[in-house]
Amino acid sequence: MATVQVSEAEKVYILHGIRDDLRVDGRGCEDYRHMEIETDVVSNTDGSAKVTLGDTAVLVGVKADIGKPRPMVPNEGYVEFFVDCSANATPEFEGRGGEELGTELSNTLYKVFNNKHSVDLKSLCISAGEHCWVLYVDVLLLQCDGNLYDAISVAIKAALFNTKIPRVHISADEEGGKEIELSDDPYDCVRLNVENVPCIVTLCKVGHRHVVDATLQEKACSVASLIISVTHKGTITCTRKVGGGSLDPESIFEMTEAGKRVGKALHAPLMKLLQQEESLGKARQKVGFLG
Amino acid sequence: MAADMRLPTIQKPVSLTFSAFDRKDLVVPGDVITSDTGFMRGHGTYVDEEKLTASVAGEVQRVDKLICVKPLKTRFNGEVGDVVVGRITEVQQKRWKVETNSRLDSVLLLSSVNLPGGELRRRSAEDELTMREYLQEGDLISAEVQSVFSDGALSLHTRSLKYGKLGQGVLVQLSPSLIKRQKTHFHNLTCGASMILGNNGFVWLYPTPEQLEEEAGGFYTSLEPVSVSDREVISRLRNCLLALAAHKVLLFDTSVLYCYESSVHHQVKDILKPEVMGEIVMLTQQKLLDQEG
Secondary structure (H helix, E strand, O other), X not given: OOOOOOOHHHHHHHHHHHHOOOOOOOOOOOOOOOEEEEEOOOOOOOEEEEEEEOOEEEEEEEEEEEEOOOOOOOOOOEEEEEEEEOOOOOHHHOOOOOHHHHHHHHHHXXXXXXXXXXXXXXXXXXXXXXXXXXXXXXXXXXXXXXXXXXXXXXXXXXXXXXXXXXXXEEEEOOOOOEEEEEOOOOOOEXXXXXXXXXXXXXXXXXXXEEEEOOOHHHHHHOOEEEEEEEOOOOOEEXXXXXXXXXXXXXXXXXXXXXXXXXXXXXXXXXXXXXXXXXXXXXXXXXXXXXO | OOOOEEOOOOOOOOOOXXXXXXXXXXXXXXXXXXOOOOXXXXXXXXXXXOEEEEOOOEEEEEEOOEEEEEEOOOOOOOOOOOEEEEEEEEEOOOEEEEEOOOXXXXXXXXXXXXXXXXXXXXXXXXXXHOHHHHOOOOOEEEEEEEEEOOOOOEEEEOOOOOOEEOOOOXXXXXXXXXXXXXXXXXXXXXXXXXXXXXXXXXXXXXXXOOOOOOOOOOOOOOOOOOOHXXXXXXXXXXXXHHHHXXXXXXXXXXXXXXXXXXXXXXXXXXXXXXXXXXXXXXXXXXXXXXXXX
């Protein structure tokens, strides 16, 4: 992760501020920074989203391809994640520098989505044992100012909401084999149900309290963080501890409860915003990467 | 507690209508400034087929026969006498390397700092070994540029009681071209906090110390908790600085103070929302124009 150097006195200042629930930029311990979400920014994907959280910017593209289902689960499709840390974000990511962080992020995403309910994999099946839809979710880090997991999870949820999978018809051809036909109409597509897609909340332990959406300076003052992925009902799908420091079992419980509360509160405004964006339709002014 | 999510909008820069007299000559790299060969070329320009062309994006400045282009966003080009706020990156044999947002790391020699107790003596081998006790990697200092090396690196000194290691506070990193050159860069603002506007774009906000600094040139850093009211003032100032920088307003003590006053009826964390930022900056520019006129 990109790191900043902080002096001892600055650390003490940040620590005392968090203890008094007044962070450096005036937020409370459980407030997020200003978030901007836009979908359908990359034209050659089936679904895409760009999320800006403070100074962190993340771009997600979803491509749907037809593939062979996994042997253990022949009537389900699957999702593949790949995270690319671009050198745009920080010079540390140049060449292979960002690979370690990228693999760590994608492994966590696999864990978060590794359950029956997040994405309805049965709806991705075309013909059992032979063909299914594979969703390739590619994440690109454009700018890094702390709190990557949260931004990535919001962007994935928005991109999956925006994904349009073409409708397929299976017909038997002359030799008795199956032939797959894609519908000619570009607007004839299937949308995914993203109700149960979880959002990730990162809680950093600073002093005796925890903060949500930590900036790089606050991250430099914390020794341990807890990553929790929460669905809109408040169910936790994955918990992970990162960082070299130790966490007290009581504080883990406290942080988990706070994470559930904050995570649950993220879903409703996000879905409302996505539906609002969808309803604007052609009238929406696309901002993209300029402006 | 709910996250503030919204759709992005194209940001329009806030600028009150200026008279044609105020219109600046802005160029981008490759723009031809003049075809007249009688001019001397200064910084930011080059000659391309007898035409004077700009090599950076900025404002054209002309002094008699000399034409130069002052860039809008650049690394800090230090001059003797500039006040800078920097972060120690390395501790070397008889000097510290300081990061000041310039092309090369600046140098702070051991002989250019004040020793504890204010004594004046020759630096010994023991001083060299205890350098890390005074300034470590990551520490922030305020210093003045003493000289410029031939390769462009700055040599700093903290030979006055007002310079030295910085204690508790907040650092805001902005572009050096936004800082106005003034007589003094150390301000005790009336709103209840103090500010150091480094020429290199680093602005240091800290709580106003109660008594005048008698403690040997900033060696002792107080780690006492800062009161919540002071914290709020500092956070508000930090957000105001970011708002002004986002709209490219020149920063000096008056503009920062006007921005602070225009922002009092908003909550501190709301200042970073785009529409609130635009409103506050508009009010500030209005006040500045009124003050000039």
